[in-house]
Amino acid sequence: MQKNASVQHTQFEELLQKVHAVGKETIANHASDVDEKARFPQESIEALKSLNLMSAYVPVEYGGMGLDIEQVGKICHILGHYCGSTAMIFAMHKIQVACVVHHCLTVEYFKNFAKRLVSEQLLIASATTEIGIGGDLLSSFCCVEAHDNEFDLTKKAPVISYGEYADALLITARRSADAAKSDQVGVLLNKDQYSLEPISDWDTLGFRGTCSSGFVVTGKADIEQIMPIPFTDALSQTMHPYSHVVWASLWSGIAASAVGKARSYVKNAVRKNPTAPPISSIRLGEVDTALTTMKNNVAASTKEYADLLNANNPDAFSNFSFATRINNLKISSSQLLIDIVGKSMMICGIASYRNQSELSLARHIRDAYGASLMVNNDRIMMHNSTLVLMHKE
Amino acid sequence: MSTDKIREILTSHGRLTESVDNLKDDSDLYQAGLTSLATVGLMLALEDEFDIEFPDSVLSRKTFGSINSIADTIEDLTD
Ligand SMILES: Cc1cc2nc3c(=O)[nH]c(=O)nc-3n(C[C@H](O)[C@H](O)[C@H](O)COP(=O)(O)OP(=O)(O)OC[C@H]3O[C@@H](n4cnc5c(N)ncnc54)[C@H](O)[C@@H]3O)c2cc1C
Numbered sequence: 001m002q003k004n005a006s007v008q009h010t011q012f013e014e015l016l017q018k019v020h021a022v023g024k025e026t027i028a029n030h031a032s033d034v035d036e037k038a039r040f041p042q043e044s045i046e047a048l049k050s051l052n053l054m055s056a057y058v059p060v061e062y063g064g065m066g067l068d069i070e071q072v073g074k075i076c077h078i079l080g081h082y083c084g085s086t087a088m089i090f091a092m093h094k095i096q097v098a099c100v101v102h103h104c105l106t107v108e109y110f111k112n113f114a115k116r117l118v119s120e121q122l123l124i125a126s127a128t129t130e131i132g133i134g135g136d137l138l139s140s141f142c143c144v145e146a147h148d149n150e151f152d153l154t155k156k157a158p159v160i161s162y163g164e165y166a167d168a169l170l171i172t173a174r175r176s177a178d179a180a181k182s183d184q185v186g187v188l189l190n191k192d193q194y195s196l197e198p199i200s201d202w203d204t205l206g207f208r209g210t211c212s213s214g215f216v217v218t219g220k221a222d223i224e225q226i227m228p229i230p231f232t233d234a235l236s237q238t239m240h241p242y243s244h245v246v247w248a249s250l251w252s253g254i255a256a257s258a259v260g261k262a263r264s265y266v267k268n269a270v271r272k273n274p275t276a277p278p279i280s281s282i283r284l285g286e287v288d289t290a291l292t293t294m295k296n297n298v299a300a301s302t303k304e305y306a307d308l309l310n311a312n313n314p315d316a317f318s319n320f321s322f323a324t325r326i327n328n329l330k331i332s333s334s335q336l337l338i339d340i341v342g343k344s345m346m347i348c349g350i351a352s353y354r355n356q357s358e359l360s361l362a363r364h365i366r367d368a369y370g371a372s373l374m375v376n377n378d379r380i381m382m383h384n385s386t387l388v389l390m391h392k393e
Numbered sequence: 394m395s396t397d398k399i400r401e402i403l404t405s406h407g408r409l410t411e412s413v414d415n416l417k418d419d420s421d422l423y424q425a426g427l428t429s430l431a432t433v434g435l436m437l438a439l440e441d442e443f444d445i446e447f448p449d450s451v452l453s454r455k456t457f458g459s460i461n462s463i464a465d466t467i468e469d470l471t472d
Contacts, residue, residue: 180410183424232423236454318454386430392449 031083080253085209125166194219206366334371
């Protein structure tokens with residue numbers, strides 16, 4: 001399993017400043033329009049590409065930045081401040097990149113793909129969810145049908161974020177027509193190797209800019225494009241921990257942005273009446289506590305995952321208590337997000353309830369409710385409820 | 394160690410979709426239908442049968458992934 005060494009601290013701090021700059025100058029400016037029209041945040045993704053961020057996790061030897069998971073998490077957190085959908089697209093893309101980087105760089109096709117990620121700043125979407133299966137990542141109906149050196153694949157995917165705008169698609173499927181539904185592989189197809197037939201739109205409450213419409217995907221590709229390890233391994237070592245870490249990171253960015261608005265509201269109130277602290281200052285202290293908890297959870301789990309990656313022991317990832325902790329990160333962060341944005345709304349009052357206002361938290365609260373549904377928290381909790389029975393402290 | 398006892402417990406607690414008799418010692422039990430809930434039952438039954446306690450460090454998909462790896466783990470724990 002391949003992993004990245006950290007990039008030098010000062011260089012990385014400079015990069016973060018640049019991310020903040022495009023966040024303020026570009027991403028934030030388009031966030032409302034993207035949300036209102038449920039359109040792809042083209043300008044924002046272009047801005048990220050201009051910083052070569054699509055290949056931030058690609059190892060240096062392939063021309064990428066070679067950032068580590070903690071650094072990618074920090075970028076997700078920053079993006080969450082400016083536009084939840086842009087941050088979510090970036091995070092989801094990075095999950096697919098990590099699958100390629102961790103597991104596939106022994107194969108020529110994937111090596112070239114890694115180089116193209118750098119030179120063309122490709123965007124990768126994913127089709128794991130399947131009609132009839134729901135959010136159970138460990139099962140597929142559809143299968144790879146191999147003949148000679150090629151395979152065919154058709155998948156009914158109800159939710160593919162930015163599917164229409166992606167340059168490549170990572171799809172899970174059964175290994176063959178007679179494989180068990182849990183005997184899965186991941187395949188990576190280039191845009192010119194698949195067609196997308198729309199089956200559902202994406203007019204949703206939140207994360208509207210992710211444009212996560214449903215499609216029937218029909219593809220044909222070379223067998224070299226099948227990931228060289230069983231999907232269950234890619235899931236336990238990468239997709240599962242990586243996704244919950246980057247998601248929780250960006251959610252903490254959305255939460256921090258809400259608290260930032262609440263803070264500016266309270267500061268204003270204090271300026272107007274410096275002698276008597278407003279009741280909202282207590283609320284601000286309270287919401288700041290929740291935000292700190294959320295950030296600490298993210299930091300702890302990210303570090304634990306980073307340490308496992310550094311230890312380079314693939315077996316460690318399948319440890320049940322690690323999986324439980326990563327699940328807990330997802331569950332608690334998605335709940336805290338709703339709690340923190342809700343509390344911030346109590347502070348900012350009606351100004352946050354308006355759609356058009358400096359202090360509007362309408363998009364934040366709508367995005368927040370998506371977090372517990374993307375891989376349903378109850379499904380995860382059900383999983384944990386069995387794992388915790390085995391736990392030994 | 395003999396895997397007969399493990400096979401017996403797998404039959405009664407594994408709730409596999411395939412018959413245990415058709416599985417090889419290195420067959421992937423998850424592919425044979427082992428779920429995480431069934432893993433709990435399996436673990437408890439193994440602990441009772443062999444009078445052992447699986448420490449946290451070995452509680453993983455890998456340990457319960459095949460008859461061989463279960464046997465190896467039990468052997469390590471009873472040494
Ligand atoms: C913003 C956003 C972006 C997304 N992007 C993508 C993407 O790019 N690619 C992709 O493939 N998917 C994507 N998804 C889909 C997501 O990952 C989930 O798979 C999907 O939301 C689950 O759909 P569901 O609620 O219909 O199904 P389920 O997860 O099946 O949940 C439906 C209901 O069934 C219950 N349930 C079902 N099974 C169990 C169980 N075993 N234990 C406990 N409860 C259970 C749940 O609690 C819930 O009440 C996205 C989702 C969102 C919100």
